Amino acid sequence: MQIRDIGVLSAVILIVAMLIIPLPGWALSFLIIINITLALMVLLTSMNMQEALQFSIFPSLLLLLTLFRLGLNVSTTRAILSEGQAGGVVETFGTFVVGGNILVGLVVFVILIIIQFIVITKGSERVSEVAARFTLDAMPGKQMSIDADLNAGMISEKEARERREKVGNEADFYGAMDGATKFVKGDAIAGIIIVIINLLVGMIIGVVQMGLPFSEAALLFSKLTVGDGIVSQIPALLISTATGIVVTRAASEGNLGGDITRQLLGQPKLLYVAASTIFLLGIATPITDILTIPIAATLAISAYIMSKKANETTEELEEYEEEITTDGMKSPENVVNLLNVDPIEFEFGYGLIPLVDTAQGGDLLDRVVMIRRQLALELGIVIPVVRIRDNIQLQPNEYRIKIKGNEMARGELLLDHYLAMSPGDDDSIEGIDTIEPSFGLPAKWITEPVKEDAEMLGYTVVDPPSVVSTHMTEIIRANAHELLGRQETKQLLDHVRETYPILVDEITPSPLSVGEIQKVLSKLLKEHVSVRNLPIIFETLADYAKLTSDVDILTEYVRQSLARQITSQYAGNEASLKVLTVSGKVEKVIADHIQQTEHGNYLSIDPNDSQSILESIAKEVDRVSLIDQTPVVLCSPAVRMYLRQMTERYFPQIPILSYNELESSIEVQSVGVVTVE
Structure with a gap:
């Protein structure tokens, strides 16, 4: 003590x-x-x-x-x-x-x-x-x-x-x-x-x-x-x-x-008024002038001194602010600060200010908090802070979402309307035709009196804040792999180290660097696989990193270790999973065109063969979509990542799974076959 x-x-x-x-x-x-x-x-x-x-x-x-x-x-x-x-x-x-x-x-x-x-x-x-x-x-x-x-x-x-x-x-x-x-x-x-x-x-x-x-x-x-x-x-x-x-x-x-002293004596004019009042009190009343005149004189002199000092202070402050502004424009740091790029930005026109103004009932800021929490639980990463700002260059009712400074999506809202999406071919309600921004579905902007009729007809009716929240959620989810850098990966490693220090020490800095771990996690996120279960991911990397340093192969091993999670993601509570299987002929075409180099393997396939495979996938996906089935393509582990590389540009939302990524207890039902002539 x-x-x-x-x-x-x-x-x-x-x-x-x-x-x-x-x-x-x-x-x-x-x-x-x-x-x-x-x-x-x-x-x-x-x-x-x-x-x-x-x-x-x-x-x-x-x-x-x-x-x-x-x-x-x-x-x-x-x-x-x-x-x-x-x-x-x-x-x-x-x-x-x-x-x-x-x-x-x-x-x-x-x-x-x-x-x-x-x-x-x-x-x-x-x-x-x-x-x-x-x-x-x-x-x-x-x-x-x-x-x-x-x-x-x-x-x-x-x-x-x-x-x-x-x-x-x-x-x-x-x-x-x-x-x-x-x-x-x-x-x-x-x-x-x-x-x-x-x-x-x-x-x-x-x-x-x-x-x-x-x-x-x-x-x-x-x-x-x-x-x-x-x-x-x-x-x-x-x-x-x-x-x-x-x-x-x-x-x-x-x-x-x-x-x-600053607030009571901060207005010299009031001191002049007080001095005049005391002076008149001494003249107009029997109160002796010996008491009132010195007090009045003191107040008047004090008011004069403070007025003069206030003017000098104001002039000095203006000169100082002008000097600071000039120096700031010349300062190199002023230019460097302009180079910062926000991870996520939401910009909107002036007509959408009520969305974020709490005084006008806007709750978008609260919704963003919930979006970050929801995606953190879903994806397993910390979503960066969303920078929300108005932009006079946009149309009044327009907004756009940017990731790492690049525009990823743009939309338009009518704040005094509701967005109604038809459950089928019904087009009986009146409204302004538009496209639902998150999933590209045809929709209509309807007014408050029409809302009840639309709901009775089975329309899905949502308000503008929900529309933009859903759109933002989908954009962030689809681009989560771009938000995970080395710094964020290091934070995840430090978080896991608190509970599993030996596991983290075994995989980094040797045999894998932070950058290599980041690439594995990013590849998983790019295919919408959550990385929340980091202990299993790191256990797999610790087992196979000593055998290979190829990030693509390591990612495949991790996906197989997450088989239960992936199966639950696509099958849900169902006991079976309906899939599109890839024929042996297609797999052989892909396997025959895999080129092996000292820097890794890559697919070098003939454009005609590639076009035939993609057309077959598109045909089967369209057929399955008509019967309200979510298309999942299933192939062998040896060709999965190469088939994904081929299809990700054209079908980014279609999951490509291998047999090893499904639990043995799940029943696989083939609803189509991807093949070529």
């Missing part, structure tokens, strides 16, 4: 000891001065803080100081009632401060109690209660604001975490202050009771036990009681004032003194 920790513990133990052990007069005087000093330090600290959290220990400190002051009251009461004295400080306050007039001392004490109990403590208690309630009520909104700024790219993950922590700390602080103000209120009540006890019981003890005349006993114990009451209420008043300052402080850029 450090020295300051021992000091705080010792102080707490001393407070407890004060309640039990009688203290001599010199010790009481010393502790009373310490009490006043601590109260003054708390007041000065509260005046010089810029925000409440800079004095977050105040509620706990308030409890300790209140306990310390009550311990002093117990000790002084014991000394007054048992010995008829309580140290030089109490006696000094009872004689010198009140001028030896006990009645004046009692009046001063009562005034201090009234000020503390009725004015300061009552107000602080109410402000604390309201501040705690408002802070707790505002927490959800502040959290949503932080998420919105994070999704818009205005702040980083670290800044968002710090702001969330600050919001939580503020709620805890104001909640604690709501209870801490009760200490101050209770302290004031205890002070009144202690004074009454000292005064009445003291006079009884003085007459009965000490044998003093009533007048002498009344004088002695009145003096000590008033001195003890005042000497305890002065620091209590300072603490109460500090409490009021803490709970009434709003967000500002400076301390209390700076804020008062």
